[in-house]
Amino acid sequence: MKILLIAPASGKWRHVGRSRLFSGRTFRFSMLSLLSVAAESPEDSIIQIVDEQIEDIPWDADVDLVGITCMTALAPRAYEIAQHFRQRNIPVVLGGMHPTLCPDEAIRHADAIVAGEAEGVWQKVLADVSRGCLRGIYRNERPPSLAGLKEPPRHLLENDKYGTINAVQATRGCPHGCDFCAVAAFSQRTQRQRPVEEVIAEVKQLPGRMFIFVDDNLTADREYAKRLFSALVPLRKRWVTQSTLAIADDPAMVRLMADAGCIGIFVGLETFSENNLESVNKTCHRVEQYREAIRLLHRHGIGVQAGIVFGFDGDDPTVFRRTLEVLDDLAIDMIQVSIFTPLPGTPRAKLLAERVFDRDWANYDFHHAVFEPAKMRASELEAGHDWVTRQFYRPWRIVRRLIRHLGRPRALAALPYLAAVNSGYYGRVVRWGIRGSDPARGRPYRDRPLDPAPTPVSVRPRNTPRAPATSRGRRTRPPKWPRPPIAKNSESTASG
Numbered sequence: 001m002k003i004l005l006i007a008p009a010s011g012k013w014r015h016v017g018r019s020r021l022f023s024g025r026t027f028r029f030s031m032l033s034l035l036s037v038a039a040e041s042p043e044d045s046i047i048q049i050v051d052e053q054i055e056d057i058p059w060d061a062d063v064d065l066v067g068i069t070c071m072t073a074l075a076p077r078a079y080e081i082a083q084h085f086r087q088r089n090i091p092v093v094l095g096g097m098h099p100t101l102c103p104d105e106a107i108r109h110a111d112a113i114v115a116g117e118a119e120g121v122w123q124k125v126l127a128d129v130s131r132g133c134l135r136g137i138y139r140n141e142r143p144p145s146l147a148g149l150k151e152p153p154r155h156l157l158e159n160d161k162y163g164t165i166n167a168v169q170a171t172r173g174c175p176h177g178c179d180f181c182a183v184a185a186f187s188q189r190t191q192r193q194r195p196v197e198e199v200i201a202e203v204k205q206l207p208g209r210m211f212i213f214v215d216d217n218l219t220a221d222r223e224y225a226k227r228l229f230s231a232l233v234p235l236r237k238r239w240v241t242q243s244t245l246a247i248a249d250d251p252a253m254v255r256l257m258a259d260a261g262c263i264g265i266f267v268g269l270e271t272f273s274e275n276n277l278e279s280v281n282k283t284c285h286r287v288e289q290y291r292e293a294i295r296l297l298h299r300h301g302i303g304v305q306a307g308i309v310f311g312f313d314g315d316d317p318t319v320f321r322r323t324l325e326v327l328d329d330l331a332i333d334m335i336q337v338s339i340f341t342p343l344p345g346t347p348r349a350k351l352l353a354e355r356v357f358d359r360d361w362a363n364y365d366f367h368h369a370v371f372e373p374a375k376m377r378a379s380e381l382e383a384g385h386d387w388v389t390r391q392f393y394r395p396w397r398i399v400r401r402l403i404r405h406l407g408r409p410r411a412l413a414a415l416p417y418l419a420a421v422n423s424g425y426y427g428r429v430v431r432w433g434i435r436g437s438d439p440a441r442g443r444p445y446r447d448r449p450l451d452p453a454p455t456p457v458s459v460r461p462r463n464t465p466r467a468p469a470t471s472r473g474r475r476t477r478p479p480k481w482p483r484p485p486i487a488k489n490s491e492s493t494a495s496g
């Protein structure tokens, strides 16, 4: 059977990979969604994978089946592509996050959808295509076993168009219940692990030294993580992953992780307000533990990329400047800034439904405000989001961060990674013309009362009076804000 598998791209992402400069290559690294589907197909299938970030869709392709993977922001584009092939009488199957979380919508745009994981149902899909009776929603009754997964056919990708095609997944899902998170909704707050020896066998035969674990929370199961890291030590590979900061309550674990080759982790810190974290049920770590946890990771040469989200109900226009200060103060190495987005299928989306003013999924790319924030205008939220991105990736800040990193143990191992990600984001700022502005410019912000829990960035209660205006119409400068009172001796975090 001839199968065309498509990863759509929309807006600024489409064909970004064709430019020589700032091609976004640093941020293209997985494609495991489609590679996993390809791996499940019979050996005699002829499979082509098309990534719209780097190539055109072969609209006239002579194929028996089209499969499209789809996040929410890419749903409109996926539906457009599906419509084209269905008009040519080629059956289309949609899969991935969005069809899984919005199956009733997705099925209106395809002949069939796969809700959840492909393993366990893809063979049935192909059998039904052969019989000409492909139809409806295909879903596993219970999550498929992760033992014996076939190796992703990475040779189907154009290696030089990717930051790395060495992407591996050891676990699926996350046990936490953050109410805005699509992963929690997709995995129903569970995590499953692949056998350690199978992960190690896959890692062993990856070319080069560097690879990425695309897991959402690799350290959620400590025992599993310890076994995996111990087995990785002799391979002398280098890798990055995603984790919560809860690991920092176990310094031996962090040491083992570094010995196993970890040079960077992406951590969803989200906010520096404990109230904000609590409001979305993010309980896996606490703001007061950030400083010590980050120091510990840095002491082991592990770079920290923070996921930062703006638009929580506690965020007012001063949150952008305060957050930038704290990011500098905590010596965060890289950030990914997002606008709070009520993703369909998550509990938070239901709670925010009445405040949503934009239902065009294309804008659910974490760079647009799609609902009315509580304490600022949507335009301020977008301006502040862009402003923080641009400020954080100013060349002088990048250089300062890299120099600071050089003073840490094992610095040389992580340096190329930190430099690549920082310059990748700088490239994005230039290429996309990200500018923004600080919505609180000229306003006092250092005298804001703190949350009940000691946090560096506070939430201003609605009725907090502003500083009085001076006779020249300016507001008085508040006293210098004391250093953020993050706990100094905390090595104990909530368990992950």
Ligand code: B12
Pocket (backbone or CB within 6 Å): 007, 008, 009, 010, 013, 027, 028, 029, 030, 031, 032, 033, 034, 036, 037, 067, 068, 069, 070, 071, 072, 073, 074, 093, 094, 095, 096, 097, 098, 114, 116, 117, 118, 119, 122, 169, 173, 181, 182, 183, 214, 215, 216, 337, 338, 343, 364, 365, 366, 367
């Ligand atoms: C790696 C990754 C990326 C990479 C690479 C993505 C890629 N092309 O492979 C990059 C960095 C490019 C990326 C970018 C973004 N990402 Co991303 N990404 C991920 C991450 C961490 C892992 C994806 C992965 O490789 N999974 C491993 C595979 C094996 O699992 P899978 O994708 O679930 O696929 C299985 C099933 O879903 C199904 N399936 C999937 N596709 C298909 C297709 C068919 C035909 C079939 C039959 C089955 C099927 O079968 C697969 C095997 O079982 C996920 C988190 C996650 N858990 O998925 C977030 C995630 C998908 N990303 C997300 C987001 C929001 C983004 C960005 C918008 C972030 C941003 N702020 O810019 C951008 C979008 C860029 C754009 N507009 O194109 C969200 C999507 C939420 C949603 N509801 O849409 C996720 C879920 C993260 C999160 N915590 O919310 N991402």
Ligand code: SF4
Pocket (backbone or CB within 6 Å): 174, 175, 176, 177, 178, 181, 182, 183, 184, 216, 217, 244, 268, 282, 284
């Ligand atoms: S810890 Fe991260 S991956 Fe897990 S549910 Fe919360 S936000 Fe999602």
